[in-house]
Amino acid sequence: MDPIFLKVLIGITLLASSAAVVGTFSYLKGQSLVGDAIAHALLPGVVLAFLLGDGRNPMLLILGALISGLFAHYSIGYIKSRTKLKSDTAVSLVLSTFFGFGIMLMSLTQRSGQGQQAGLERYLLGKAAAITMDDVYVFSALAVLLMVGVGLFYKGFQLMTFNEDFAAVIGLPVPLIRLTFTVLTVLAITVGIQAVGVVLMAALLITPSAAARAWTKSLPAMLLLAALFAAISAITGTYISSVIAKMPTGPWVVIVLAIIGFGSLIFAPEKGWLAKRRRAMANQKKTVLENVLKLMFQQEELSDRNVVLSNTDIMDIRAIRPEKLRNALTDLKRRLLVVEHSSGYALTELGRSEGRRVVRLHRLWELYLTERLGMAADHIHPGAETMEHVITPDIEELLVKELGNPELDPHQSPIPYEED
Amino acid sequence: MEKSIEVHNLTVSYHSKPVLWDVDFSLPTGKIVGIVGPNGSGKTTMLKTIMGLMKPDSGYTEVFGQPLDNVRERVSYVPQRESVDWDFPADVMDVVLMGRYRKNNLFRRISKDDKRIATEALEKVNLLEFAHRQISQLSGGQQQRVFIARSLAQQADIYLMDEPFVGVDAATEDAILQLLREMKNQGKTVIIVHHDLHTANEYFDHIVLLNTRLVAAGPKEKVFTKELLQEAYGGRLTLLSKLGDLISTEEFPLREPEFKENKPEK
Numbered sequence: 001m002d003p004i005f006l007k008v009l010i011g012i013t014l015l016a017s018s019a020a021v022v023g024t025f026s027y028l029k030g031q032s033l034v035g036d037a038i039a040h041a042l043l044p045g046v047v048l049a050f051l052l053g054d055g056r057n058p059m060l061l062i063l064g065a066l067i068s069g070l071f072a073h074y075s076i077g078y079i080k081s082r083t084k085l086k087s088d089t090a091v092s093l094v095l096s097t098f099f100g101f102g103i104m105l106m107s108l109t110q111r112s113g114q115g116q117q118a119g120l121e122r123y124l125l126g127k128a129a130a131i132t133m134d135d136v137y138v139f140s141a142l143a144v145l146l147m148v149g150v151g152l153f154y155k156g157f158q159l160m161t162f163n164e165d166f167a168a169v170i171g172l173p174v175p176l177i178r179l180t181f182t183v184l185t186v187l188a189i190t191v192g193i194q195a196v197g198v199v200l201m202a203a204l205l206i207t208p209s210a211a212a213r214a215w216t217k218s219l220p221a222m223l224l225l226a227a228l229f230a231a232i233s234a235i236t237g238t239y240i241s242s243v244i245a246k247m248p249t250g251p252w253v254v255i256v257l258a259i260i261g262f263g264s265l266i267f268a269p270e271k272g273w274l275a276k277r278r279r280a281m282a283n284q285k286k287t288v289l290e291n292v293l294k295l296m297f298q299q300e301e302l303s304d305r306n307v308v309l310s311n312t313d314i315m316d317i318r319a320i321r322p323e324k325l326r327n328a329l330t331d332l333k334r335r336l337l338v339v340e341h342s343s344g345y346a347l348t349e350l351g352r353s354e355g356r357r358v359v360r361l362h363r364l365w366e367l368y369l370t371e372r373l374g375m376a377a378d379h380i381h382p383g384a385e386t387m388e389h390v391i392t393p394d395i396e397e398l399l400v401k402e403l404g405n406p407e408l409d410p411h412q413s414p415i416p417y418e419e420d
Numbered sequence: 421m422e423k424s425i426e427v428h429n430l431t432v433s434y435h436s437k438p439v440l441w442d443v444d445f446s447l448p449t450g451k452i453v454g455i456v457g458p459n460g461s462g463k464t465t466m467l468k469t470i471m472g473l474m475k476p477d478s479g480y481t482e483v484f485g486q487p488l489d490n491v492r493e494r495v496s497y498v499p500q501r502e503s504v505d506w507d508f509p510a511d512v513m514d515v516v517l518m519g520r521y522r523k524n525n526l527f528r529r530i531s532k533d534d535k536r537i538a539t540e541a542l543e544k545v546n547l548l549e550f551a552h553r554q555i556s557q558l559s560g561g562q563q564q565r566v567f568i569a570r571s572l573a574q575q576a577d578i579y580l581m582d583e584p585f586v587g588v589d590a591a592t593e594d595a596i597l598q599l600l601r602e603m604k605n606q607g608k609t610v611i612i613v614h615h616d617l618h619t620a621n622e623y624f625d626h627i628v629l630l631n632t633r634l635v636a637a638g639p640k641e642k643v644f645t646k647e648l649l650q651e652a653y654g655g656r657l658t659l660l661s662k663l664g665d666l667i668s669t670e671e672f673p674l675r676e677p678e679f680k681e682n683k684p685e686k
Contacts, residue, residue, distance in 0.1 A: 028508065156526055159518055163504045169471050170574070171492040171523050217554045219509045 004133070009238055011136035011143075012128055012195050016204060016234030016253070017227035018143035019192035021150050022184050023205030024212070024226045028161045032206045033088065034076065037095035039189045039201030041072030043102025046123050046193075051109060058138040062190055069186030072098050099198075126197035126250035128238040139191045146191070149184050150223070157181060158219060195234050196250035204230060207257040214268035233257040287389050288328045290358045291318065293337060294388070296347050297355025301416070310344035356416045362388040363409035363416075364399045370410045371403065377410040423485060424449040424578050424609040425470060428683075430479035431675065432462070432469050437668035438632070439465045441660060442479070445628060445637035449578075452604050453611045454624035454640075458653050461631040463613040464500070467580050471497050477674040480683045483578065487683070493522070496576035498567050500583050506555050506563060513551045515566050516541055519573030534573075541572035544599060561592030568596065578609040585614065597623060617649065632660060 026035045045068025046061060053060035072094050079090040106120055122130045150157065156177040159167040168174045192204045212225035237253030266273045295318055299307045311325055320328075329345055332338040337351035347355060365387040369380040391399070400406075409415055425447040432440040439462040447453050455463050468474040470481045472488050483491050496519075519541065520534035542548045545565040550558070555566065564584055571579055585593055600610050604625075614620055620627065620640075627643040629635035635652040636643045667674065 030505075152527055155521055158510075158514075159521060162508045162510065162515075163499065163518070165468075165471075165473055165499055165503065166497065166518065166570075167521075168473060169492075169495075169497045170519075170521060171489070172521060172526060173523060213509065217509050217556070218511070219514075222509050 005242065007133065007136050008128060008131055008242075009235060011131070011140040012234045012238045012249075013231045014140045014143035015191040016195050016230040018146040019188040019201075019204050020208035020226040020230035021147055021223050022188035024209035024223050025150075025157050025161050025181065026185060027206050027209040027213070032202065033091050034073070035185065035189065035205040036202035037076065037091045037098075038069045038072050038186060039193065039198045039205075040095045040102075041098035042069050042186075042189060042193065043099055043123065043198050044068050044105055045071075046198075047102055047105040047109065047120060050120055050123075058135050062138070062142065062187070065190040065193075066183070066186055068098070069189060070182065073182050073186065102198075122197065122248075123193055124197045124199055125248035126193065126195050126200070126237075126253070127241065128195060128249040129242050131194060135194065139194050142187060142191050146184055146188055147227075149180065153177065153180055153184075195237070196253050197248070200250040200254045203254040203257055204233075207254075207261045208233075211257075211261045211264040214264040214271050229257065229260050233260065283389070285328075285331075288320065288324060289332060289337075290354070290389055291320070292325070292328050292332065293347070293351055293355035294358040294362070295355075296338070296345070297352060297359055297416075300347065300352070301359075306346060308341050308344045308346045313344060353418065356418065358388050360416050361391045361396060363413060364396065364403065364406070365391065366409050366411070367403055367406055367415075368399055380410065422449050423447065424453075424483070425611065426482040426485065427466070427470070428479050428481070430466075430469065430481060431477045432465050432474055433477055433667075433674055434465060434474075435668065436671055436674075438477075438664045438674060440469070440630075441633045443630070443634045444479075445634060447609070447611065447628070447637075448626060449609045450604060450607050451609060451625040452600055452623065453609070453626040453628065454614045454620050455611065455628045455630060456614050456617070456620045456624075456652070457630035457635075459615060461652070463615070463630055464582055466630065467497075467582055467611075467613055471495070471580060478680050482683070493574075494577040496571040496574040496579045498571045498579065498581040498584060501560065501564050501567060501587065503582075506558070508555065510555055511552050512542065512547060512555060512558070512566050512569075513538060515555055516569045516573050519570040537575065538569075538573045541569040544572055545569045546595060559589075561588035564588050564596070565592065568599070576608075578611065579603065580611045582613045583615065584612060585616070585619070617653070620644070632664075 023035060026032060042065045045064035045066070048068075049057075049060045049064025052064075075094050076090050079085055079093065080087055083090075085093070109120065121127075156167070156172060159172065160174065160177050160181065164174065167177070189201055189205070192201050196204050208226035208229040209222065211229050212222045215225055216222050233253045233256035236256045237249045237251075240252045241247040241249040264272070269275055292314065295314060296307070296309060299309060299317070311322065311329070314320065314325060315322065329338065329340075332351065333340055333345075336348055337354055338345045339348055362384045365384045366377075366380045369375045369383060370377055406415055423446045427443055427445050430440055430443045431438060439460075443462075443466070455466055457463050465474060469476055470483070470488070481488070483495055488495065516538040517530055517534060520530065520537060525531075539548065539551070542551055545568055547562065547565050547569060550562065555563065558566065564587075568581070568584065571581070584596055588596070600612075600623075603610055612624070614623070621644050624640055626638065627640045628637040629643055629648055629652040631652045636648045666672075
């Protein structure tokens with residue numbers, strides 16, 4: 001691989017990761033939009049610095065961006081505290097004003113024919129290929145500094161994000177922590193726009209942490225994952241924009257990030273869409289199986305003997321779709337809860353006990369509803385139909401205790417306990 | 421007897437509307453004190469002002485006879501449970517350890533000592549087995565106990581708690597109360613913002629009745645009388661609220677600068 005390209009790649013990876021790490025705290029603070037506003041607001045500072053430094057001085061660029069960004073940040077705060085405007089209004093106001101001003105400066109440059117427009121445009125959408133070696137060194141150093149800063153201020157940032165009042169009360173230097181965070185945010189955005197440009201910077205700040213949040217519940221792990229996701233996207237984006245001519249880097253980075261983001265929302269364990277879907281299916285299946293066992297137990301209760309029921313018998317008593325019932329019975333047979341006879345199915349001892357349990361929970365809950373929640377006896381059945389599948393053994397124990405080992409439910413049916 | 425808290429002619433406003441008018445009282449040490457009053461009576465504002473989170477328009481507050489800054493390490497604060505986002509990525513231990521954060525260890529790693537103290541605090545609120553549970557998975561009562569454990573981990577002498585009994589189950593309420601009594605027996609002072617009159621008499625030794633103005637402050641036998649309760653809960657004084665609205669809409673300053681009644685310099 002081309003060694004220069006490799007250096008650029010490492011630089012881009014570092015700066016994307018550091019932006020994502022700082023962005024994680026913005027995300028957790030619910031300030032995603034503020035990052036977007038600051039990114040846009042950097043433009044005037046960047047353009048001015050570009051003109052002054054003849055487009056070659058990265059330090060000047062950082063300074064310009066920093067001043068412009070801090071100015072925007074404090075303008076938002078000032079507008080919020082001095083007017084009755086809501087937060088989102090203040091943010092949009094600053095974003096559009098600063099960005100508009102930046103674009104105006106850019107076109108002025110163009111008109112005066114200073115000839116660096118091509119160089120300037122990379123700050124709009126990012127163009128990794130246009131980055132010089134000087135840039136790579138300066139921005140990589142800055143990225144490392146950012147990560148060290150977050151590491152150093154970890155406790156402060158964590159508490160400021162979770163419970164700022166508490167941080168103030170225990171005497172932490174909250175103004176210093178806030179200022180540090182603001183400066184780090186602006187610097188992170190300054191380095192980040194080298195990769196994706198101001199327009200798409202919000203994605204680099206926020207999407208990695210949103211994706212990481214789906215996979216983990218610990219803050220350190222979330223910071224690491226966000227950095228990793230950002231790195232993967234930055235590398236992919238840089239690679240594509242360097243092999244395909246005239247391709248901006250930013251949009252590719254953002255598209256890869258979006259894929260990781262949506263992928264996380266779909267596939268993440270517990271919180272992901274698939275996991276939710278799987279839980280819903282499992283609950284549905286449990287409900288059907290338990291309903292069949294309950295029904296068979298109730299038939300035995302009615303006739304006072306063991307019964308054999310065919311599929312049609314069952315469907316006559318309770319509306320269950322035929323194929324659902326067939327699947328349920330196969331499952332019950334496999335779990336040794338029912339046995340198959342020539343004329344239908346019968347409960348095993350294990351299945352009888354399970355059916356008895358469901359009926360017991362149903363009746364206990366009905367009793368609880370009438371006794372404790374004062375509900376009328378003709379209103380309680382639907383609720384109990386659900387609760388019989390939800391109540392766990394320890395809640396059952398509490399129910400029995402609270403109701404004083406009751407014998408009969410509100411409809412005078414006996415509550416069937418396990419015979420010892 | 422040493423005073424735990426001194427509130428001197430305190431006036432505080434929120435969005436330039438006065439929420440506390442000339443409130444003046446002091447509290448004893450080693451007692452469980454209730455700050456009691458109806459919704460919107462300025463109880464939380466009172467607590468936040470004592471904790472330095474809100475600046476008074478006039479008057480001052482002191483803790484153990486000193487400005488808060490001198491005694492921060494002796495003061496612990498339990499904010500309202502709803503004031504934070506419990507979806508934050510942290511487990512129970514992480515939150516309790518925050519009670520060990522100090523200005524002088526901000527940049528240092530958490531020490532073994534901190535961990536031991538946090539573990540003891542968790543034991544006291546009966547949450548040790550939940551140490552590594554995500555805070556988002558806790559019930560309301562458990563969240564409240566986490567906050568109290570964090571406060572215990574501060575190892576303070578005075579504890580200010582904002583509505584610790586709101587939204588907790590009966591068992592947790594009993595457990596918290598028991599803990600507060602133990603703390604009192606160890607000579608700690610506990611100050612609790614509370615809105616429920618039915619339980620106030622049972623819980624507290626000393627009561628501050630508040631409704632924007634101070635209605636009464638003293639031992640509960642003296643304060644918990646029908647007349648005073650009626651005064652506190654009988655609605656705000658019409659004249660005061662009219663004047664408050666006027667000051668707010670006219671954006672009039674609450675005090676002229678020479679009458680701020682700051683603590684006299686020694």
